[in-house]
Amino acid sequence: MNKIHIRDLALRCIIGIYPDERREKQDVIINVTMEADFSKAADTDAIEDTVDYKSIKKKIIALVEKSAFNLIETLAYKVAGICMEDPQVQRATVTVDKPGALRFTQSVAVEVTLER
Numbered sequence: 001m002n003k004i005h006i007r008d009l010a011l012r013c014i015i016g017i018y019p020d021e022r023r024e025k026q027d028v029i030i031n032v033t034m035e036a037d038f039s040k041a042a043d044t045d046a047i048e049d050t051v052d053y054k055s056i057k058k059k060i061i062a063l064v065e066k067s068a069f070n071l072i073e074t075l076a077y078k079v080a081g082i083c084m085e086d087p088q089v090q091r092a093t094v095t096v097d098k099p100g101a102l103r104f105t106q107s108v109a110v111e112v113t114l115e116r
Contacts, residue, residue: 001035001090004053011061014068015075015098028072029097029107030060030079036088051088059085072096076112084114091115 009032012025034051041050059082069075076096083092093113101108 002038004034004036004051006030006032006034006053006057006060009057009060011064013064013075015070015072016101017070022068027099028064028075029099030064031095031097032056032060032079032083033093034083034086034089035091036086037090051086056083056086072098072108072110073112076110077114080112080114084116 009030011028011030013028014022014024015026015028016022034053034056036051038050041047043049060079063078063082064075067075067078069078076094079096080092080094083089083094091113092115093111095109095111097107097109099107
């Protein structure tokens with residue numbers, strides 16, 4: 001399998017279980033790895049024969065910016081689901097970081113993998 005990475009997609013959304021987390025949007029950092037067979041695309045050099053990562057990125061942004069999930073786990077699964085909507089994607093691994101979620105740490109992160 002070959003891989004496409006979307007790295008360090010920085011977005012803001014309502015995320016968290018505590019009242020102070022529900023008032024204002026917080027930063028989240030999303031990293032996505034999608035696995036697929038790119039051999040046909042390598043031969044044809046055509047976007048139709050590969051994963052359109054720009055389209056997937058736009059769908060992720062739309063989801064995150066309107067979301068108000070309690071858990072980063074839920075957000076990670078929803079983002080992975082968007083990736084798996086593309087029939088060429090065989091496996092999607094998504095990491096969602098929530099900077100500043102815990103004192104004395106840089107970030108808390110959840111990683112989710114979905115596959116066919």
